[in-house]
Amino acid sequence: MAALARESDGTGPVDFCIPCNPYFPTPAMFDDMAARLREIITYYPSSADTITAELCNLLQLPPQCVAMGNGSTELITWIDHLMVRESLAIPVPTFGRWTDQPMETGKRVDMFPLQESSGFALDLSQYAEFIRKRNTKVAVICNPNNPDGGFIHKQALVQFMDAMADLDLIVIDESFLEFADAEVEPSVVQEAMIRPNVVVLRSLGKNFGLHGIRFGYLVANPALAGRIRTMLPKWNLNAFAEHVVFILKEHGAEYAQSLQQVRRDRLDMASHLSALPGLTVYPSQGNFLFVRLPVGAEGTVVRDRMLTEHRILVRECGNKIGSSSRFLRLVVRPQTDVRRLVSGMEQVLYGTRRGAAVPELSTGTNYSSGTAAVDRLVGATNGAGLQNLAAQALGTGTSGVGMPMPVPMPAAAQMPMQPQPVPMQVPQPQPVPQPQQPQPQPQFEPMVAAAQVQQMPMQQAPPPQMPQQPYGVPAPAPMPPQGPTPTGVPARNGLTAAQVRGATSPNGMQNLAPAPATGWPNAQSWPNAAGMGQAG
Numbered sequence: 001m002a003a004l005a006r007e008s009d010g011t012g013p014v015d016f017c018i019p020c021n022p023y024f025p026t027p028a029m030f031d032d033m034a035a036r037l038r039e040i041i042t043y044y045p046s047s048a049d050t051i052t053a054e055l056c057n058l059l060q061l062p063p064q065c066v067a068m069g070n071g072s073t074e075l076i077t078w079i080d081h082l083m084v085r086e087s088l089a090i091p092v093p094t095f096g097r098w099t100d101q102p103m104e105t106g107k108r109v110d111m112f113p114l115q116e117s118s119g120f121a122l123d124l125s126q127y128a129e130f131i132r133k134r135n136t137k138v139a140v141i142c143n144p145n146n147p148d149g150g151f152i153h154k155q156a157l158v159q160f161m162d163a164m165a166d167l168d169l170i171v172i173d174e175s176f177l178e179f180a181d182a183e184v185e186p187s188v189v190q191e192a193m194i195r196p197n198v199v200v201l202r203s204l205g206k207n208f209g210l211h212g213i214r215f216g217y218l219v220a221n222p223a224l225a226g227r228i229r230t231m232l233p234k235w236n237l238n239a240f241a242e243h244v245v246f247i248l249k250e251h252g253a254e255y256a257q258s259l260q261q262v263r264r265d266r267l268d269m270a271s272h273l274s275a276l277p278g279l280t281v282y283p284s285q286g287n288f289l290f291v292r293l294p295v296g297a298e299g300t301v302v303r304d305r306m307l308t309e310h311r312i313l314v315r316e317c318g319n320k321i322g323s324s325s326r327f328l329r330l331v332v333r334p335q336t337d338v339r340r341l342v343s344g345m346e347q348v349l350y351g352t353r354r355g356a357a358v359p360e361l362s363t364g365t366n367y368s369s370g371t372a373a374v375d376r377l378v379g380a381t382n383g384a385g386l387q388n389l390a391a392q393a394l395g396t397g398t399s400g401v402g403m404p405m406p407v408p409m410p411a412a413a414q415m416p417m418q419p420q421p422v423p424m425q426v427p428q429p430q431p432v433p434q435p436q437q438p439q440p441q442p443q444f445e446p447m448v449a450a451a452q453v454q455q456m457p458m459q460q461a462p463p464p465q466m467p468q469q470p471y472g473v474p475a476p477a478p479m480p481p482q483g484p485t486p487t488g489v490p491a492r493n494g495l496t497a498a499q500v501r502g503a504t505s506p507n508g509m510q511n512l513a514p515a516p517a518t519g520w521p522n523a524q525s526w527p528n529a530a531g532m533g534q535a536g
Contacts, residue, residue: 001015001313012313013312014311014312014333014337014340016312016315016331016337017314018211019287020205020210021206021207021208022334024258025208025244033243033244043239045237045238045242048234048235051068051241051242052066052067055068062222064222065192065220065221065225066217067220067225068237069236070215072173072201072203073097074216074236075217075218077101082231083169083224084105084138087107087108087134088108088139089111089134089136090139091111091113093147094320108136110131111322112126112127112130114148116292119148121150122141122145122150122152124156124159131167136167138168138171139164139171140171141157141170141173143172144285146286146329148282148290149284149288150282151285157188165195169199170198171198171199171200171201172198174187174189174201175201175203176285176286176287178207179262179285199218200220202219207287208248208255213241213244214241262332265332265333266284266287266332268335270284270289272338276345276349278349279294288331290328290329293326293328293349298326299316299327302314310340310348312341312344
């Protein structure tokens with residue numbers, strides 16, 4: 001956004017890309033920060049303990065159970081370094097740092113593909129069985145999930161924690177939970193504080209509309225939270241973060257009203273987008289909507305044309321593992337901006353009339369860098385991106401592969417399955433182009449962190465994939481473990497990143513109804529981390 005603003009009149013495009021609260025801080029709060037700018041940026045901030053204590057007083061949380069970080073990404077990094085020993089499971093598509101960070105430090109990442117045929121809903125019983133079959137040590141759930149906005153009710157999450165109590169760690173990433181309205185008290189922070197292996201991650205920049213300040217926090221039992229706190233730099237929080245935390249208690253009502261408005265805007269925006277022919281809008285509890293473009297429309301083309309022709313920035317999701325270029329994530333914005341978005345989408349997708357979508361540009365590959373729109377406006381490559389990336393992507397074989405259906409769960413791990421709008425459809429594998437090699441190679445190459453390549457045995461390869469099972473037919477029992485899986489190699493019978501990328505069912509969900517607008521916080525009280533109103 002800064003680069004785009006510098007290359008224009010300084011205002012930048014209408015932003016449907018960055019998931020930020022457009023109604024908070026209020027204009028008066030911005031005026032206050034502007035008036036105190038010199039003081040804020042001249043002096044050192046207080047220690048993180050002082051800022052954390054003030055935030056905990058506001059949220060009614062014990063400070064010994066909280067660690068504040070310079071954005072949730074810093075906390076994800078320390079969780080990986082300190083608490084992920086060898087493997088981590090994560091549903092995909094999701095926030096990229098949950099897949100990339102562990103792989104960068106040589107951990108095994110077991111990716112559980114969310115199926116387009118079920119509206120990208122996460123079935124916790126199938127996810128639990130996936131974890132058991134691979135003997136994964138750490139499980140992550142984003143609630144709501146990014147980019148699709150999928151939501152898991154609190155009771156189901158607690159049952160999952162009970163079933164997975166023997167794992168090294170369970171992380172519930174609630175970065176977007178403040179925008180949810182499907183449940184009055186959806187957070188599991190109270191449960192995390194009394195459990196030995198649960199960490200809840202929460203964002204402040206997203207719901208407070210202040211991504212640039214970089215601040216977030218985690219909640220866990222005192223031992224886990226303290227382990228993170230001891231590793232953080234003394235001044236990991238900046239003076240802007242301190243200033244905002246200390247003035248929040250005066251603006252609880254405005255904050256709660258901003259969340260209500262975002263939820264109303266989400267329903268209105270979903271309604272307008274659903275009216276576009278061929279466009280599928282998935283139910284979301286975040287401050288964004290995940291949409292599938294009509295058949296024939298290519299996300300990179302739509303993204304670039306929306307930016308260059310209509311000055312609207314959208315998030316094309318072709319570079320997210322488990323997604324493809326046919327999907328966009330659109331941030332919820334006020335109705336005036338939404339009307340401009342819908343008008344631009346109509347012109348890009350259908351021309352002057354509603355009908356068949358514009359043909360996608362043929363590039364010989366489904367690779368998407370995710371940054372071509374910015375490159376086109378401000379880079380020297382004129383939108384072409386870095387050379388040879390498309391050829392490299394074509395050579396890796398990024399066609400989607402379905403996941404074997406799980407066997408029934410043992411009674412100890414049973415939990416209610418979330419209702420599915422339609423039966424699960426198993427995606428059909430597509431032919432994968434294979435590069436020419438002088439020596440025979442395994443069918444799929446494992447994804448390894450760059451630093452781990454030289455540590456891998458030269459002749460080692462993952463075992464062959466288990467055959468696909470029809471829906472409702474139990475899969476054969478997994479082979480017993482044969483020693484630890486080498487660092488960077490996917491779990492036995494698991495999936496590499498290249499196999500998972502783009503793995504979506506060909507038959508998508510249609511006419512998914514938006515979640516009901518219930519459980520909004522009282523505008524006269526401050527919603528604490530557990531969703532319970534506290535006097536501001």
